[in-house]
Amino acid sequence: MKTVAEVLKSATTRLEAGGIENPRLDAEILLAHVLGWRRLTLYVDAEKILPLESILRFNELVNRRLKKIPVAYLTGTKEFMGLTFAVNENVLIPRPDTEILTEFVGEFLRSRGGGNLLDLGAGSGAICISILKFVKSARAIAVDISAEALEVAKFNAEKFHVDDRIEFFCGDLFMPLTGKFDAIVSNPPYIPTGELENLQAEVQSEPQLALDGGIDGLKFYRRIISDAPKFLISGGLLAVEVGINQAAAVKNLFEAASFIDVEIIKDLAGLERVVAGRK
Numbered sequence: 049m050k051t052v053a054e055v056l057k058s059a060t061t062r063l064e065a066g067g068i069e070n071p072r073l074d075a076e077i078l079l080a081h082v083l084g085w086r087r088l089t090l091y092v093d094a095e096k097i098l099p100l101e102s103i104l105r106f107n108e109l110v111n112r113r114l115k116k117i118p119v120a121y122l123t124g125t126k127e128f129m130g131l132t133f134a135v136n137e138n139v140l141i142p143r144p145d146t147e148i149l150t151e152f153v154g155e156f157l158r159s160r161g162g163g164n165l166l167d168l169g170a171g172s173g174a175i176c177i178s179i180l181k182f183v184k185s186a187r188a189i190a191v192d193i194s195a196e197a198l199e200v201a202k203f204n205a206e207k208f209h210v211d212d213r214i215e216f217f218c219g220d221l222f223m224p225l226t227g228k229f230d231a232i233v234s235n236p237p238y239i240p241t242g243e244l245e246n247l248q249a250e251v252q253s254e255p256q257l258a259l260d261g262g263i264d265g266l267k268f269y270r271r272i273i274s275d276a277p278k279f280l281i282s283g284g285l286l287a288v289e290v291g292i293n294q295a296a297a298v299k300n301l302f303e304a305a306s307f308i309d310v311e312i313i314k315d316l317a318g319l320e321r322v323v324a325g326r327k
């Protein structure tokens with residue numbers, strides 16, 4: 049017979065010994081997930097005795113976490129823009145950093161009273177679905193080369209009731225598309241191939257397809273920026289997330305492709321996160 053507090057304490061010790069970065073936090077998220085509770089309740093009901101079945105399920109998740117499987121894959125969910133997205137091993141886990149890009153493009157469409165959005169490499173659909181959720185008059189096309197990823201995005205579109213304003217295409221960037229858009233957004237794979245093997249074990253369990261940006265990490269930017277003008281209305285926006293130290297090179301690509309008002313957007317910590325320009 050073990051209490052919530054006891055179960056959490058021993059799991060935290062095991063996770064810490066296994067080299068997990070935030071052992072207490074991960075233990076809390078996993079236990080709250082198993083019990084269907086909010087994390088706060090773990091403190092309110094700390095002395096409650098847990099059923100054996102819950103403890104066994106929790107221990108199984110802790111064992112998988114010790115194999116460096118990300119918490120979001122274990123719970124099947126990740127918070128993004130205040131929404132709880134479904135995720136699985138076929139999609140990149142949406143990052144808080146990507147909220148900067150999402151807010152920027154959402155604000156652009158909102159200021160124009162809506163419009164057509166294209167999300168290249170949509171993954172879980174985190175970017176385009178959040179934008180549709182917050183800009184009611186917008187519509188979107190979500191493209192991904194992974195059919196499995198698009199299944200997750202479709203599930204999320206239904207979950208957030210935007211499925212009547214979004215279409216999905218499986219294919220290589222612009223390949224499946226015709227027509228013009230008010231805004232194109234992309235968080236493409238941007239890790240240089242040679243750096244993939246040095247990534248944290250957790251990141252390595254995310255799809256290689258979502259990470260590998262080619263030899264210098266800029267492969268997708270070159271293709272997206274050179275083809276985007278054909279798919280943008282005049283004055284339309286292209287905005288992409290960039291990795292560390294990529295903003296200047298990506299800005300050059302925008303300017304070489306004759307985009308105007310090209311800007312680099314930083315996050316609150318002063319890191320360059322987004323490059324955007326208008327046709």
Ligand SMILES: C[S@@+](CC[C@H](N)C(=O)[O-])C[C@H]1O[C@@H](n2cnc3c(N)ncnc32)[C@H](O)[C@@H]1O
Pocket residue numbers: 139140141142143146168169170171172173174175191192193194197219220221235236237238257258259
């Ligand atoms: C970095 S993830 C971004 C996922 C999601 N947009 C987000 O921000 O969380 C990049 C996505 O691009 C997709 N992708 C990779 N190569 C692609 C290609 N040639 N055409 C379309 N999508 C591609 C991957 O499957 C992956 O879902």
